[in-house]
Amino acid sequence: MKYAILGAGAMGSIIGAVLKKGGQDVILVDPYQEHMEKIKHEGLHLQMIDQNETVQLATCANPAEAGPADVVIILVKGFHTVAAVNGAKGLFREDTIVCSLQNGLGNEDILKEMFPHKPIMQGVMWMTGTLTAPGSVKANVGAGTAIVLGSVDKTRGSEEAAKNMVAHFHAGGIAAEFTENVQKHIWAKAVINACVNGPCAILRINVKSLFNHPLGMKLVEEITQEVVTVAAQKGIQLDYAALMADMVASVARAGEHLPSMAQDIRYKRKTEIDFLNGAIAAYGAQLGVPTPANEYVARFVKIIEESYEFQY
Template sequence: MKICILGAGALGCTIGATLSDAGHDTWLLNRSAAHVEAMNRDGLNVHDERGERRVKVQASTDPAEIGPVDLLVVLVKSFHTAEAMAGAMALVGPHTLVLSLQNGLGHEDILADAVGRSQVLAGKTYVGGVLLAPGCIRSGVTGKHTYIGELDGTLTPRVQAIANAFNAAGLATTVSDSILGTMWDKLLINVATGALTGITRLTYGQLYSEPLLKATALAAVEEAIAVATVAGVRLGLTHADATWNLASQGLPASFKTSMLQSLEKGSVTEIEFINGAVVRWGQRHGVPTPVNATLVACMKGIERAMADHPQEEANA
């Protein structure tokens, strides 16, 4: 299977390295020339529970160099989805399937506008990754599950074939007949940890050792569960404690959420697509979400300070 990871940062490289190791014709597409050059020159340096190793990968900054693929896995930041797809149409042929494994809600509609709804699949992954340096990642694959599915919930041979390929490569993957519920399940994980680590700048080990932060995380998740329940979403996770515990499984104490990693790189975050999505759905269905609204406000304040004083934030 010819596969391209659109947005091969920390998570994309983790998935891409696993698929490359399994023998798939896998391409890692990233805008950073330094990152791409390092991977092509030295291989991708992977740190995981097995130690440190180098994985031979194919990396590029140019979609035209890669050409049409069988599967395009979209992992760009939420706010870059439309722009990234507009620049990546050289990867899309008439039979290309486009699979979003992004955080938050709404990407599937943006992708459908770009390539047609019939070519779009949705999914969520609990695999973790941290970009340590150009061409170097910390990978968290063991014990972390990925869920994919058709937008209408039907169980088709094409989505099962992708799941089979991922499973054979070592990416534990299940086909979901309720991908919206699956997406909400992953949203709950991000609601529990993303904004709090961004605001506090704490790693997972630090976050999980602070009882006051746990209480805030549980309150945010409880709001999100209430919203999803009223909206009629079929959740797999129905208890905040279970969500909190699941969020940390298989990840080291040094792990940093993607939201914290974004801030450390001086980038805006996906807060509007995560806690912000809970707030918007809550408004739509008449469910109060004060904790999530507060987390969104705090993160937007940090982003504003970062924009106004970029050097100070970079040194924080």
């Protein structure tokens, strides 16, 4: 099976490497030309689970050079999806299956609008990655399930493709599983991202510092409760106590982590706030559910990212 990874930064490169190790045909597609050229000529240097190896992968910075794929995995940031897909139409045949492994809420809605007649998969990655240098990545993979996949449209084609991809990830050395209820997993991860990304970006602190401050923990609790309430109105049942316990345990293991949105703010980049706290606030407004904590986090991040040139 040929996989095209549209958006091959740290996570896209790692996903591509694992699928290639699992015996699949993979091409990485990303405009970061230095990264693509380094991999093309020297292979991808992958550090994962205390092992260092080089994985040979096809790459291209120009999507027109990639040719069509059986499955296109979307790993660009949510606000780049439309432009990235429109610029890579050559990847998609009539029978190509689309898969989003993007962070946040609402990505599947964009893809359903763009591909109303294509099978669509969606998944969650419970792992992190770092692009340490052009052509080199480090994957942080825990002991549990690293990737959860499911079908958005519940068609036979997308469900079979998701199950096949799970098998390919296992063959490549990463634990993955298929779920009938992928939205529950999408929203569960969105809780974590909503709690740590926006607040840490605004406050300019790491996750441990946020959770150790009583007002920081109160904000986390409020954000979580709002997400649980909004999700319930959408028919997605989340366990507030379990989510809080998981986050506290995660912070104990890796609390020094500076979330990606905090890094975006540090380097004055556009953030994915509209796909996290902003999306939760928007869903809340549609459903008549008050979401003041998420709304204000979203507002503050938007003000910051739209005022970089005025900051001191």
